[in-house]
Amino acid sequence: MSAVSDQNSACQVAFLLTNNFPSFYLTTATSLLEAANKILKRQKFTWKTLSLDGKNVPSDGGFSIACDDSLNLDSHFDALVVITSVEQFKQDPNQLELLNAWTDRGISWALLTSNGCANSEREPISAHGNQALNLPSCSPQWLKDNQWLHDINDGYSTNNPANLVLSLIAKHSSNHLALDVLGQIKNQLDICPLYTMAKQKFSKTSLREQLSTQQPKLAESVTLMENNLEEPLNLNDLASYISLSRRQLERLFQKHLNCSPSRFYLKLRLAKAQTLLRETQNPIVTIANECGFVSMPHFSKVYREYIGMAPRDERRAKSAHQFSIRPHKVKSNGVYQANPQ
Template identity: 35%
Template sequence: MTNSSETPIKGAAVKSIGFLLLDNFTLMSLASAVEPLRMANQLSGRELFRWVTLSPDGRPVKASDGLQITPDVKFADAPTLDIVLVCGGVGIQNAVSREHTSWLQLQARHGRRIGAVCTGSWALAKAGLLDGYDCSVHWECLAAMQEAFPRVAMTTRLFSIDRNRYTCSGGTAPMDMMLHLIARDHGHELSAAISEMFVYERIRNEQDHQRVPLKHMLGTNQPKLQEIVALMEANLEEPIDLDELATYVDVSRRQLERLFQKYLHCSPSRYYLKLRLIRARQLLKQTSMSIIEVASVCGFVSTPHFSKCYREFFGVPPRDERAGQHVNNVVALIPASPDTDHRSSARLALDSAQGESTFASVRL
């Protein structure tokens, strides 16, 4: 593996990725994972990745939008893979069969790196492949997984890369995870160029969290707590005193403290601070507001205090956070691979892309 600032080693082995399609998988998540691989091949001018879709018997698998995808291969005919990613979607509890879990366990025993997109993490957890690992999953599945698989370290992050397990939530989050992996193996320049091709303004990282509706974390039994959090979210610039918050929802300060400790595992003031810092991070990454302005609109009375809290929470000061989002390095051409295998989907996509104006337009 190369350092993210280095160029890939010429002649490095092509990485093969298998996408296991489960019934009612989300097509958007599959596309978000595959398209960065295609563009990595196209912009680098060589086949860095190849991929196949799989199912137990090779029969068509229906996506959640009703479209059917005919997998490239069935399990018995699967090529040797470097990574296996499970594509989940709607009704995941009923989509995972014993065939799926047995095959995934076999792949893990063979040393494959294993991952999932959207709700596909459920299949990995059911196969016992996430015990002791950090895991991301679409927020709709988060509470159910926490209850069903207590040995799995569930997180609200957009994606989690923990040793040889790669998991992410749904929608466009798979693109962020794949861009991160591409940057890690082939440099930030290529990853940034792919992002530009997809008009993807900011590549989110492992520290970014999906916004989980509180009702999906708490259920419908805590309306007071939901109301308090809604008030906090609506008053980030001028934080409301905790006694006032308690009065607004007709609970005592002590009851307020107990609710947060029991259901959100922190004090109300800590949770409020977390909301303000997450908002500050969004503004630093997505706007040109000065650090002083960001501190002010997020309710901090001084910039030094804001910087101290930010560093303690995220591990970097606001100035470094902002500086880290820009990549200005120039990239060198990678000659086209002499590989003549035209059978993979990746190779076919690369061949057909050679006539496009963007082919090999980025140099590594």
């Protein structure tokens, strides 16, 4: 069974600053996080500044930043963003050792350097004499399961500082929120091409992502349902995982989706079954089991009731638009509702 989503919990970001760090990157990163908090109307993202020794750090603009603390392996945060210059990396091998140590511990970090040097290699960082450094832009943990970075490319992937921070927002909340943040600051940061590309990728978001900024508990419950179709959760467990009572969960679904959680869950399972019947050659009994139906007669009965035909007839259907089942729709006034059938 999937772990409970942490999209509703706070995310603390640590910014490690080194001598002559590019100050614009820090301003950009904190502006993006602040914009996300304003959209959410809560302090989802918090941040602190660190240095290797805990002392003030001079920026490339000639002013110094007073850091909150020093960085050590006992530091606690959800993500680490290192803002530095390539020259500083050449001078201080301790930074290389630190990043490799964080990688070994599975901590998510990103590297923002003054010359935009970045790639997605996952090899340990090393420096030998005057040889050019091979600096990855982020750790394997940052890249893992991060659809934002996977989908935004053509020069705007890990090479773009704003995009790395947006990927952090997407990872800890949703692509939908990251797109909203980008839309607000695109002119300010002169990254309109990035916004255009992201909008094309993420303007059609899932119900879970659309709900995440407005109804996080509801979004979390939908995520759990989507991740547990083969072995459906009972409603008491589902409510417990998101710290609600069963009655509160039922009210939440009725208010915002105009149906019960059981009915919504069933439609998600049937939608998956319909996709598998149309797009695979798996035996119907296997599909029934994959969608949480332990009895073929029950699967056939429910499928016919909701879809309007038997599963075997669905497989024969040649037109993809016939008898389509959709678990939800979004009304023009922003109220989310399930289709009545």
